[in-house]
Amino acid sequence: MEPEEPEENITHMDASLYKAAAEGNIEVFNNNQGLQLESLKTLNHDNVLHVNLATQENSFDRFLSTIVFFLPLPEPFSSALISFIAIIKVKRRSNFIKQILSQCPSLLLQTNARGQTPLHVGARYGHSAIVKLLIKSCAKARDGDLEKLGTDQLIAVREMLRITDQESNTALHEAAGCGNVEVVKALLEFEDPDFPYSANKKQETPLYIAAKRGDGGVLSVLLDKSTSTARGGPHCRTVLHAAAMAGDARNKGNIREGGEFDKGKR
8 A cells, every 4th residue: 555645734723713714803813823824724724814705794794784784774874884884894804814914925825625725715705805905915925016016926916816726717717607897807907818718627718607607797807808718618618608598698699600709799
């Protein structure tokens, strides 16, 4: 028998640390100075950032949502309060991620058991502001910033954008699947427009995924920002087949017979 590979250095995340990561409670991590964040993982190898980004709503968020639900406010005030609460939620999550990355920048590129980085998870759950923050953090890790990206910083950002998981999905595949236009825009802002995002193991490109969803907004952004977006799909299908199966008449009208989109009709 072949000798077993030694287990990598992992400290399994207990319930209290998992809860702190999910709820963005930075104090728990600040008060535990001996904690090695880069080795702290769940059984699925999710690190602190994976856990936080995969948590849609923590107890504080639920408390704020409950207040809005029970307050008898007229529509303009209710909408304004909901928007304000959404801003608070994003700010709390952003502050937590910034402080965690300041303690352990290597978490940014760590992958879980599925081969996914925190950027994959942020894109899947539609966190556009957080996706931008992760990209900015990647540039800063190379002593740069998004306003003045040098060659090294741009290469680092693009390398992170192109990381594929075990299903050959990039963060852009995940974003196309969730249908958040702002996330897709953020992921393509610093990407090479000529870079061809290839198909995943299901033979689906980001464009095919968006067409299958009938998502005209994401399709439009993909075509505007990327000049070499692959148009194929599984079983010899094209994006035209995907749009047809989605029953999206408007998108079918924007696709030429050969499977190309007619940008003039969008």
